[in-house]
């Protein structure tokens with residue numbers, strides 16, 4: 001160790017990456033912290049479809065070695081310069097439940113109660129999952145008697161899923177210090193509202209993740225097994241177009257004005273209305289149970305980039321709709337701002353992961 005460097009050399013700030021292993025593509029975002037600001041160093045995305053014999057934008061189910069290989073390609077193509085990573089866990093492979101359990105004054109006793117009770121809520125043997133939980137803080141008036149119950153968020157991830165992710169990380173020679181369920185990464189990157197409940201809709205390729213965030217905590221979450229790939233499939237079959245053509249047209253036009261008769265708005269409305277209908281049920285369930293109204297919807301994920309989708313969503317839900325801008329939490333050259341805003345929703349998970357990773361070095 002050099003004593004001189006320690007005395008005089010400014011500590012070189014650490015670059016970190018967030019790696020989002022989505023069903024249709026891998027995304028990476030590299031950040032560095034400078035004077036309290038997260039600087040965007042590089043980012044990139046690589047579709048998994050071509051590695052799995054399906055089109056870009058379609059979901060895949062590849063083995064770890066293949067995903068690792070793709071990740072190596074992505075890291076090279078995006079000129080990533082660090083191995084220091086945080087990695088996402090798909091929501092569809094995890095279980096989140098908010099439960100009320102008996103309160104115990106003693107922390108050890110509380111832990112035992114939670115771990116015993118958790119079994120009732122997890123539909124697989126506890127030995128097959130990694131279990132995590134945290135107690136939601138509750139503001140009690142001063143002098144109030146100790147509460148009878150505590151609200152606990154139980155989180156379980158299947159061992160197989162974690163093993164897969166660890167193998168991907170190993171194959172790409174990365175060093176991951178944490179794996180985080182994608183929902184939590186997205187919240188860090190896109191939710192700013194501190195108090196009022198907000199609905200997040202992450203429209204991915206294979207699934208749409210719906211969740212209500214209240215005071216930074218997930219109050220309700222739901223996985224809809226439909227997403228962007230279904231939009232493309234529907235355009236393709238309804239209008240007799242190849243999947244490639246349908247995917248391209250969808251990205252070019254979305255819900256926007258059509259210059260030709262390539263596909264009709266009714267075609268994509270068919271899919272989005274089905275997704276939104278299910279999201280609305282989850283929303284109503286939350287609003288009824290908690291006697292609160294959701295004040296805002298945030299659209300994110302690749303499907304959230306769909307042209308004019310916010311307008312359609314707004315008329316569907318009659319709630320203010322905002323499109324996620326995760327790169328807004330980072331500093332980048334001004335000339336890139338527009339592009340970053342346009343593609344932002346796709347990178348919400350990886351930005352959120354990188355932001356958490358940065359905290360390890362602050």
Ligand SMILES: Nc1ncnc2c1ncn2[C@@H]1O[C@H](COP(=O)(O)OP(=O)(O)OP(=O)(O)O)[C@@H](O)[C@H]1O
Pocket residue numbers: 021022023024025026056057058090203204205206207208227228229232247250251252254301302303304305306307346
């Ligand atoms: N400009 C666009 N307009 C419409 N759809 C788009 C656009 N860009 C990407 N998509 C769609 O978004 C989907 C991919 O989104 P995303 O990258 O969030 O998925 P993923 O993270 O791989 O999947 P999942 O989260 O379901 O595992 C694809 O189906 C793609 O066609």
Ligand SMILES: [Mg+2]
Pocket residue numbers: 022023204205301349
């Ligand atoms: Mg995703």
